[in-house]
Amino acid sequence: MNKGKLYIVSGPSGSGKDTVVGLVMQKLGDESRISVSMTTRQPRGQEKEGVDYFYVSEESFLNNVEQGNMLEYARYGRYYYGTPKAPVEKWLEEGKVVFLVIEVNGGENIKKYFPDAEKIFILPPSLGVLEQRLRGRGTEDDDAVSRRMTIAREEIKRAVEYDYIIVNDLLDDAVNSVISIVEAQKLRTANMKNKISEVLENA
């Protein structure tokens, strides 16, 4: 069986990267998996263990880091966030299409572990639209929105480090773009060698 493929997906807050990946996974069904992060913070609102995050104690988190179980991790404020290595390795071994939605900085470290991973950057159609989307959430005040916009500008400058860039203007188009990348990747000769032998050996 062919090994699976890892897609690292990043984009500024408000780019819609989680929504895009969620819909792509619905289309791909059982052939796809998404990496769930580990965190030391408490669940908020509707969040669910194993869906939004794996919630662990700081001791357990740092233990995992020490034992080399994390692909990457970072501390934001008082809390740790990181990506467990084992599930991603298992899914790739099983031939799955694996998505990892992650901060721009986190992606670099992961590419070191998985050099074959493809990096996709989700770009908003414009900074104006991005700002509207952030305000539309209604969860953040003006200061928070303008801080996010500053970060967004810095992140967008780093889009050139990615393999693919998708503009999330119309959601359906963005979803289809990811699907095209996944489908094209499967047709790469390295993934189709078995098929050549199959055709030659079976009359």
Next chain:
Amino acid sequence: MNKGKLYIVSGPSGSGKDTVVGLVMQKLGDESRISVSMTTRQPRGQEKEGVDYFYVSEESFLNNVEQGNMLEYARYGRYYYGTPKAPVEKWLEEGKVVFLVIEVNGGENIKKYFPDAEKIFILPPSLGVLEQRLRGRGTEDDDAVSRRMTIAREEIKRAVEYDYIIVNDLLDDAVNSVISIVEAQKLRTANMKNKISEVLENA
């Protein structure tokens, strides 16, 4: 404007490569072009000048070869066949998606001129199906079919030299596979750099 992209499409006789590319071009519309070969043989049946081939005299053909106007050429039996360079260069300059349906051998030379070209191999689902298709044409006797099958086996072995392999089992799937490759290619960061500046510069 971004430069266009050249796709070299090969596959054994009976793989359906011409049909697949024809339908892909219908879907892509005006953004796509197909390279038309030049030949010294006479038009047959319904064939049309500039659609099936450019029909020229041997003198004119060899003149073009001498002047370096051909991407590749070969002699089959008494006739010359070749690929004119100028239209492909012009279309790429215009940003078009350009298809070149060509023998396995011809593809190599063209990749030397256009190293960015992507090579797609169209594979039949099995040798049995390929043989049925060739017989189904009703235009060739047993000897001709078995000669074509021998050539097909040799050509299929060289599919590993291609960038992408598409199995033409269900025609619609094969067409969509080519479309995925074309769409994914457009999303490559090298083709999207303008978009990054656009987003950063327009608030």
